[in-house]
Amino acid sequence: MGRLIKAEIRKTLSTKSWWGLMIPAVVFSFLFAMIWGFIVGDINDYLGGSDARELASLMGVELGNLPVGLLALGHGVNIGTLFPVIFGVYALAGEYAKKTITTTFLTAPNRGAALTAKMITYIGWGAVYGIIIVGSASLGTLLTVDEVGMPSASQWMAVLGGGILATILATLFGIGVGAVWKSVVGATITLTIWMLIVENVLVFAAFGWLEVRWLGGVLPNGTLNGIVGAIGAEAFGAAGVTVPGDLNEDLQWLLQFTAGAPGAFSWWAAALIFFAWTMAFFLSGWAANKRRDIT
Amino acid sequence: MHDGSGRIAVHDLTKQFGPVAAVQNLSFTVEPGTVTGFLGPNGAGKTTTLRMLLGLVTPTAGTATINGRPHAQLGNPGRVVGAVLENEGFHPKRTARNHLRVYAAAIGVPDQRVEEVLNLVGLSTAGDRKAGGFSLGMRQRLALATALLGDPQVLVLDEPANGLDPEGIAWLRTFLRSYASQGRTVLVSSHLLSEVEQTIDQVVIISAGMTRYYGPLEQLRASQRSRVLVQPADANALVTALQGAGVTQVEPTQDGRVAVTGATVQQIGDIAAKASLAVYGMEEEKADLEKLFFQLTSPQYGATAPPAYGQQPPGGFGGGYPGGQGGYPQQQPYQGAQQQYQTPPGGYQQAGQQQGWGGPQ
Numbered sequence: 035m036g037r038l039i040k041a042e043i044r045k046t047l048s049t050k051s052w053w054g055l056m057i058p059a060v061v062f063s064f065l066f067a068m069i070w071g072f073i074v075g076d077i078n079d080y081l082g083g084s085d086a087r088e089l090a091s092l093m094g095v096e097l098g099n100l101p102v103g104l105l106a107l108g109h110g111v112n113i114g115t116l117f118p119v120i121f122g123v124y125a126l127a128g129e130y131a132k133k134t135i136t137t138t139f140l141t142a143p144n145r146g147a148a149l150t151a152k153m154i155t156y157i158g159w160g161a162v163y164g165i166i167i168v169g170s171a172s173l174g175t176l177l178t179v180d181e182v183g184m185p186s187a188s189q190w191m192a193v194l195g196g197g198i199l200a201t202i203l204a205t206l207f208g209i210g211v212g213a214v215w216k217s218v219v220g221a222t223i224t225l226t227i228w229m230l231i232v233e234n235v236l237v238f239a240a241f242g243w244l245e246v247r248w249l250g251g252v253l254p255n256g257t258l259n260g261i262v263g264a265i266g267a268e269a270f271g272a273a274g275v276t277v278p279g280d281l282n283e284d285l286q287w288l289l290q291f292t293a294g295a296p297g298a299f300s301w302w303a304a305a306l307i308f309f310a311w312t313m314a315f316f317l318s319g320w321a322a323n324k325r326r327d328i329t
Numbered sequence: 330m331h332d333g334s335g336r337i338a339v340h341d342l343t344k345q346f347g348p349v350a351a352v353q354n355l356s357f358t359v360e361p362g363t364v365t366g367f368l369g370p371n372g373a374g375k376t377t378t379l380r381m382l383l384g385l386v387t388p389t390a391g392t393a394t395i396n397g398r399p400h401a402q403l404g405n406p407g408r409v410v411g412a413v414l415e416n417e418g419f420h421p422k423r424t425a426r427n428h429l430r431v432y433a434a435a436i437g438v439p440d441q442r443v444e445e446v447l448n449l450v451g452l453s454t455a456g457d458r459k460a461g462g463f464s465l466g467m468r469q470r471l472a473l474a475t476a477l478l479g480d481p482q483v484l485v486l487d488e489p490a491n492g493l494d495p496e497g498i499a500w501l502r503t504f505l506r507s508y509a510s511q512g513r514t515v516l517v518s519s520h521l522l523s524e525v526e527q528t529i530d531q532v533v534i535i536s537a538g539m540t541r542y543y544g545p546l547e548q549l550r551a552s553q554r555s556r557v558l559v560q561p562a563d564a565n566a567l568v569t570a571l572q573g574a575g576v577t578q579v580e581p582t583q584d585g586r587v588a589v590t591g592a593t594v595q596q597i598g599d600i601a602a603k604a605s606l607a608v609y610g611m612e613e614e615k616a617d618l619e620k621l622f623f624q625l626t627s628p629q630y631g632a633t634a635p636p637a638y639g640q641q642p643p644g645g646f647g648g649g650y651p652g653g654q655g656g657y658p659q660q661q662p663y664q665g666a667q668q669q670y671q672t673p674p675g676g677y678q679q680a681g682q683q684q685g686w687g688g689p690q
Contacts (some may be wrong), residue, residue, distance in 0.1 A: 041435035048427035049420055057656040137475060140383060140400075141407040211492020328385040329377070 067110030071178025110171025122208020170182025213319020264297025421461025465492025
């Protein structure tokens with residue numbers, strides 16, 4: 035297995051896709067964290083005003099010194115996770131596209147071993163992406179959010195942990211979709227459109243017209259975002275904790291949305307549900323690849 | 330674990346792609362120390378068979394083993410079998426050297442081996458170029474280098490001469506011969522017999538997914554017999570003269586000449602001279618391997634063929650063609666040729682009858 039993992043690492047390092055996808059991951063995480071940092075800074079200023087403070091205290095929330103930086107971090111990390119998904123698509127679908135899968139299977143004891151080595155290697159790559167993405171989002175946050183809005187050290191560590199978990203799962207999710215579909219272009223374009231547009235529209239439409247608030251809490255992009263987003267939402271009492279009084283459900287959803295996790299139940303529920311999505315694709319891709327004829 | 334014999338055994342192998350039977354009940358063995366040609370027209374099922382042998386395609390029925398084991402049970406397969414396949418992929422942006430380093434790691438050979446195989450196939454100066462910029466011939470060399478990484482006991486090559494220049498083909502011949510002479514096994518497919526004729530000593534000929542001939546090339550070669558095409562002034566008189574002289578294998582040809590088998594140009598000339606017959610021309614015609622190959626494989630295209638070929642792939646393995654039917658390669662193919670001469674599509678029989686020879690008149 036060590037041999038195959040070494041081969042997988044050499045495989046990724048000898049082409050450009052690992053850093054070619056890391057550059058936009060860094061740039062987008064940084065920019066989104068900055069943009070949201072500016073926005074939430076304003077919100078915090080507004081919320082610090084007397085009217086809002088009075089209103090919020092009725093709901094049992096202490097305003098003005100909320101760790102709004104978490105919102106910036108959450109959005110930065112969320113946009114970044116798109117890139118490890120695409121990186122994961124390249125891992126296996128890319129081998130089919132370039133037909134290197136033939137040699138990969140010919141030089142591995144069996145297909146299961148080849149796929150296991152790939153999975154282990156890409157868990158490592160997912161973690162590297164996680165650290166880089168959380169790092170860029172943190173930088174964007176630090177540059178824009180006031181000291182008063184900064185998350186605590188433990189919250190930051192939670193974001194780092196959640197971010198790494200999210201990017202590892204995102205990578206495996208990409209591998210799984212690529213393994214099922216076998217087309218780099220098709221899977222990449224579809225996943226990008228789905229994650230950036232389609233699912234958001236669905237979640238909004240469900241909320242606006244059908245008053246369904248939980249949809250974002252179960253769909254792939256929502257749950258992937260929810261892993262880190264819910265950490266922020268929880269800090270505002272909008273997810274995972276019992277809200278004192280009854281925070282208006284719509285307001286709660288909007289707060290979750292602001293945190294980047296509309297409908298998220300809690301960070302760990304989001305992680306579990308996204309893990310289920312990942313496994314659904316990964317295992318069906320695995321089964322397909324163990325039997326597929328390479329012609 | 331595998332038995333280390335170096336033997337390839339294909340037994341009753343069948344592959345069905347939906348309604349298409351790509352391979353049907355194919356059986357043959359390839360012994361170590363030989364270069365075996367795996368021949369058949371395009372679409373005969375060669376590539377599918379090789380891919381089943383290499384574990385890339387799952388057989389519908391039957392087995393294909395190397396060293397007594399299917400590919401997935403070879404342990405570290407790169408050490409046992411190396412393969413050069415058609416349309417083999419290289420990442421276009423990865424250099425040749427990096428490509429080899431990836432698979433050297435997978436097989437578990439030191440990186441030094443990468444330089445060795447690059448040298449061996451003559452790509453050492455192109456090692457840092459990206460495979461995407463390689464010519465077809467260079468890609469074939471890189472594929473061969475990849476196959477050789479694990480210094481395997483068995484080498485399987487699918488149409489390796491494609492894209493190679495004459496020099497490359499000559500080099501490949503020498504290489505495969507020396508590889509086999511080290512006691513290793515080489516199985517090489519081609520759709521052209523002439524391309525591999527000088528390289529191989531055993532041959533498996535398939536067509537339409539079935540075995541047509543399997544045995545030593547020598548035996549097939551022995552069945553080559555030349556015939557002499559004679560253009561006489563009086564065909565009937567010549568045939569009578571020839572038959573009188575004991576030369577009985579005489580047939581008419583489509584263009585009105587007389588095809589004589591079993592006699593040299595000199596002998597025929599002498600017979601004609603003795604009978605005072607005018608002969609305007611004689612031409613020696615080789616029924617070469619290629620023609621034989623075409624006859625063996627032609628059923629795929631629905632042409633007439635001797636029924637015997639399609640019926641039974643040899644049952645015994647390891648012993649070449651079963652001795653009990655030793656006459657088959659010598660006689661049958663040419664008989665097939667005779668049948669074709671006798672029943673050509675162009676209504677030739679009528680012409681023959683008009684001329685009136687060959688019959689009991």
